[in-house]
Amino acid sequence: MSSAAEPSGLPHISQANAAGAEEATDPGEARPGNGRPLPEATIARLPVYLRALYTLAERGVGTVASDELAAAAGVNSAKLRKDLSHLGSYGIRGVGYDVDYLVYQVSRALGLTQKWPVVIVGAGNLGRALANYGGFVSRGFRILAVLDANAEVVGREIGGVTVRHVSDLEEVVAEGSVAIGVIAVPASAAQAVCDRMVAAGVTSILNFAPLVLTVPEGVDVRKVDLSIELQILAFHAQRRFAERVGQVPGSAAAEV
Amino acid sequence: MSSAAEPSGLPHISQANAAGAEEATDPGEARPGNGRPLPEATIARLPVYLRALYTLAERGVGTVASDELAAAAGVNSAKLRKDLSHLGSYGIRGVGYDVDYLVYQVSRALGLTQKWPVVIVGAGNLGRALANYGGFVSRGFRILAVLDANAEVVGREIGGVTVRHVSDLEEVVAEGSVAIGVIAVPASAAQAVCDRMVAAGVTSILNFAPLVLTVPEGVDVRKVDLSIELQILAFHAQRRFAERVGQVPGSAAAEV
DNA sequence: CCGACTTTGTGCATTCGTTCACAAACAACG
DNA sequence: CGTTGTTTGTGAACGAATGCACAAAGTCGG
Numbered sequence: 001m002s003s004a005a006e007p008s009g010l011p012h013i014s015q016a017n018a019a020g021a022e023e024a025t026d027p028g029e030a031r032p033g034n035g036r037p038l039p040e041a042t043i044a045r046l047p048v049y050l051r052a053l054y055t056l057a058e059r060g061v062g063t064v065a066s067d068e069l070a071a072a073a074g075v076n077s078a079k080l081r082k083d084l085s086h087l088g089s090y091g092i093r094g095v096g097y098d099v100d101y102l103v104y105q106v107s108r109a110l111g112l113t114q115k116w117p118v119v120i121v122g123a124g125n126l127g128r129a130l131a132n133y134g135g136f137v138s139r140g141f142r143i144l145a146v147l148d149a150n151a152e153v154v155g156r157e158i159g160g161v162t163v164r165h166v167s168d169l170e171e172v173v174a175e176g177s178v179a180i181g182v183i184a185v186p187a188s189a190a191q192a193v194c195d196r197m198v199a200a201g202v203t204s205i206l207n208f209a210p211l212v213l214t215v216p217e218g219v220d221v222r223k224v225d226l227s228i229e230l231q232i233l234a235f236h237a238q239r240r241f242a243e244r245v246g247q248v249p250g251s252a253a254a255e256v
Numbered sequence: 257m258s259s260a261a262e263p264s265g266l267p268h269i270s271q272a273n274a275a276g277a278e279e280a281t282d283p284g285e286a287r288p289g290n291g292r293p294l295p296e297a298t299i300a301r302l303p304v305y306l307r308a309l310y311t312l313a314e315r316g317v318g319t320v321a322s323d324e325l326a327a328a329a330g331v332n333s334a335k336l337r338k339d340l341s342h343l344g345s346y347g348i349r350g351v352g353y354d355v356d357y358l359v360y361q362v363s364r365a366l367g368l369t370q371k372w373p374v375v376i377v378g379a380g381n382l383g384r385a386l387a388n389y390g391g392f393v394s395r396g397f398r399i400l401a402v403l404d405a406n407a408e409v410v411g412r413e414i415g416g417v418t419v420r421h422v423s424d425l426e427e428v429v430a431e432g433s434v435a436i437g438v439i440a441v442p443a444s445a446a447q448a449v450c451d452r453m454v455a456a457g458v459t460s461i462l463n464f465a466p467l468v469l470t471v472p473e474g475v476d477v478r479k480v481d482l483s484i485e486l487q488i489l490a491f492h493a494q495r496r497f498a499e500r501v502g503q504v505p506g507s508a509a510a511e512v
Numbered sequence: 513c514c515g516a517c518t519t520t521g522t523g524c525a526t527t528c529g530t531t532c533a534c535a536a537a538c539a540a541c542g
Numbered sequence: 543c544g545t546t547g548t549t550t551g552t553g554a555a556c557g558a559a560t561g562c563a564c565a566a567a568g569t570c571g572g
Contacts, residue, residue, distance in 0.1 A: 041529060047487040051466060065549065074468040078531055085551055093537045093550040110487050111494025118486075125385035132381060134443075135466050135483030140490060179493050180486070187390075204493045206486055210307060210391050212330040220492050222485045227391030229478045230374075230436070230462055231303040231366050234396060236476050237435050237460045238367025297559060321519065334561055341521055349520045349568045518569075527560070537550075542543100 038109070042083045046106050048073045049080065051135075053103045065096035112140030117176045119202075121193050122184030123148035123156070123163045126208055130184060131159025144176040149189070166193070173200040180204045187211045194221075294365070298339045302362050304329045305336065307391075309359045321352035368396030373432045375458075377449050378440030379404035379412070379419045382464055386440060387415025400432045405445070422449070429456040436460045443467045450477075 052072040056064055066084075070077035084090065084097070087109050091097045107113050118141050120127050130136055131146055146158050147166040154165050164172070172178065181202040183190050190209035197205060198219055207213050207223040215221055308328040312320055322340075326333035340346065340353070343365050347353045363369050374397050376383050386392055387402055402414050403422040410421050420428070428434065437458040439446050446465035453461060454475055463469050463479040471477050 039529075043488055043491055044484070046491075047481070047484040048468075050487075052468070055467075067549090072468065076531070078533090079529090081549090081551065082530085089551070091550050092539085094539050094548045096549070109491070111490045112487065116490050116493070125381050125388060129381035129385055130482060133482055135481070136486065141483075141486065179497075180489060182486070203496065204489045206489055211311075212304075212308070212328065220489060220496075222489050224480065224482065224485050225303070225391070226386060226389055226480065227397075228300070228303040229480050230392065230397065230438070231306075231368065232299055233436060233460045233462055233476060233478050234367045234372050235299055235302075235365070237372070240459065240476075241435075295559075323519090332561070334563095335559090337519090337521065338560085345521070347520050349566075350518045351569065352519070514572090516570090516572105518567105520565105520567075522565090523563095525560105525562085527558105529556105529558075531556075532554090534552090535550105536552100537548105539548080540546085542545090 036086060038086055042086055043110075045073070045075065045079075045083055046110055048075070049083070050103065050106045050110070050112075053099055053106065054139075057099050057103060061099055063096045064099055064102075066091070069097065107139065110140070114140075115142045116140060116180050117142055117144040117178045118180045118182060119144050119169070119172055119176070119178045119197075120146045120182040120184060121148070121166060121169065121197075122182075122208075123150070123153045123158055124184065127182075127184040128158050130182060130208075131161070141180075144178055145172045147172070149185075169193075169196055170200045173197070173202055178202060180206070182206045182208070183213075184208045292342060294342055298342055299366075301329070301331065301335075301339055302366055304331070305339070306359065306362045306366070306368075309355055309362065310395075313355050313359060317355055319352045320355055320358075322347070325353065363395065366396070370396075371398040372396060372436050373398055373400040373434045374436045374438060375400050375425070375428055375432070375434045375453075376402045376438040376440060377404070377422060377425065377453075378438075378464075379406070379409045379414055380440065383438075383440040384414050386438060386464075387417070397436075400434055401428045403428070405441075425449075425452055426456045429453070429458055434458060436462070438462045438464070439469075440464045 049069065052069060053064075056069070056072065064072075066077045066081045070080040073080065081091075084102070087105055090102060090105050104113075118136070120130055120143060123131075123146050127146060127148070131143055136143065143159055143161055145168070146161055146163050147169055148154060148163050149166045151165070154163050156163050173181075179202060181197040181204070183193055183197075183205060185193055187209045190207065190211055191213060194205060194207070194213045194215065198215055203219050205213070205215070205219065205221045207221055208226070210225055210227065213221050213223075305325065308325060309320075312325070312328065320328075322333045322337045326336040329336065337347075340358070343361055346358060346361050360369075374392070376386055376399060379387075379402050383402060383404070387399055392399065399415055399417055401424070402417055402419050403425055404410060404419050405422045407421070410419050412419050429437075435458060437453040437460070439449055439453075439461060441449055443465045446463065446467055447469060450461060450463070450469045450471065454471055459475050461469070461471070461475065461477045463477055464482070466481055466483065469477050469479075
């Protein structure tokens with residue numbers, strides 16, 4: 001239903017595919033879709049585009065112009081075009097982008113055409129939220145195991161898998177060739193879990209614990225801090241109030 | 257409270273305070289600690305510094321050099337110094353920064369010297385995780401209410417407050433002069449909750465639902481997407497694997 | 513009181529990211 | 543087949559952020 005219908009309107013797809021620009025190094029080309037560094041800022045936005053594209057596809061939209069997609073993703077249209085241009089030339093001038101095709105290209109660029117096995121350590125509220133999170137389970141990732149140190153929760157089922165004890169970490173990583181680990185434990189336990197992950201061979205770690213992890217060279221750590229964004233929000237709110245009142249905040253909320 | 261003792265070692269504090277650079281517009285000065293725009297990138301890092309500072313303070317550290325603090329926060333020391341210099345000149349050359357004093361200054365810059373009342377909508381796993389999250393409750397924020405549409409969870413206690421029905425949203429916002437709202441509901445319900453928050457007078461919204469919210473001018477929305485970081489991680493993991501195998505990206509490997 | 517030493521704060525160069533504005537490319541239509 | 547209209551892809555100007563490297567400013571020991 002989505003956008004599989006609309007075969008006649010997409011001559012460029014077969015063309016682009018037939019052109020052989022898919023995998024092989026395109027000689028004479030400015031190698032746009034292949035071995036270009038791909039700016040970090042662009043990488044950070046691709047997931048947003050991807051989500052917007054999925055939404056459009058579900059709604060049955062077959063083709064989308066950069067203006068519309070940009071609006072749906074909440075960015076400038078010029079920025080969107082430049083971002084996508086780094087992946088390659090996948091649009092049709094005068095028409096726009098084919099939604100399904102772009103979904104595929106963005107997914108491929110992000111490395112989501114395969115399903116990455118993920119292990120989550122920590123089955124507290126956050127770990128449970130992650131395991132049940134749509135964006136995790138759906139495209140690109142497969143939760144191989146959820147681990148916890150608390151014997152209380154071991155054995156329960158969360159997000160389709162049964163919680164195992166954290167002592168199984170090395171075993172799980174080895175068995176499933178897990179490269180991505182998610183840390184959703186309290187800050188006090190995070191570094192230890194991290195060390196064990198690294199020792200077991202995990203090379204990419206997503207850290208939700210509020211502390212800076214120390215890892216050896218070659219291991220990629222990204223952190224999501226639930227409170228940092230809130231603090232940034234507070235900063236802007238304060239500034240807005242200060243402007244309005246002409247004073248430091250305090251009149252509005254502090255007295256209550 | 258840890259390093260509150262150390263009165264003799266801080267001659268500069270009284271000096272800085274006495275200098276009157278605290279609140280009033282300092283004439284002739286380049287107004288460093290006052291009405292300077294304060295770069296967005298700096299704002300985003302201040303919470304990280306603040307956390308590192310709290311950790312140091314708990315450990316009883318009274319003074320810290322930019323190198324150490326930078327290491328604890330995971331950034332370059334030059335960057336740290338430049339960031340802090342935007343707040344004012346709060347270090348002592350040859351010594352470093354007083355931890356407690358810097359905690360206060362960073363908190364003040366972020367607007368966290370007061371406790372912002374926050375309302376959380378959505379008492380699922382994520383909402384519960386947020387309500388129990390240390391960084392939320394501790395300094396700077398006070399969870400005024402947790403709301404949910406599910407009658408099942410209404411009445412339960414989460415993070416020190418009793419869950420109320422989402423229909424009380426307007427009432428809660430008005431009563432508590434709430435300026436910050438957190439959305440932790442499924443994507444399908446998020447825009448509706450957002451609209452009601454805005455209508456009730458909330459001007460800062462932290463969105464955990466995986467969609468782009470539409471808000472009128474003057475409302476500040478920030479989003480935390482739990483899966484975006486994971487996807488960025490996947491990208492780098494893919495690139496690393498591809499390099500190792502000598503597949504797709506050839507330029508990166510060739511450059512090294 | 514002075515000289516050696518340490519660490520901050522910042523001017524400057526460079527890199528990275530954003531935005532504008534427009535030519536090239538394509539579809540649509542007569 | 544040519545003309546018109548639309549939208550992409552990108553060169554170029556601009557702005558923001560990073561990192562270097564060093565002078566200024568302070569401490570500390572004698």
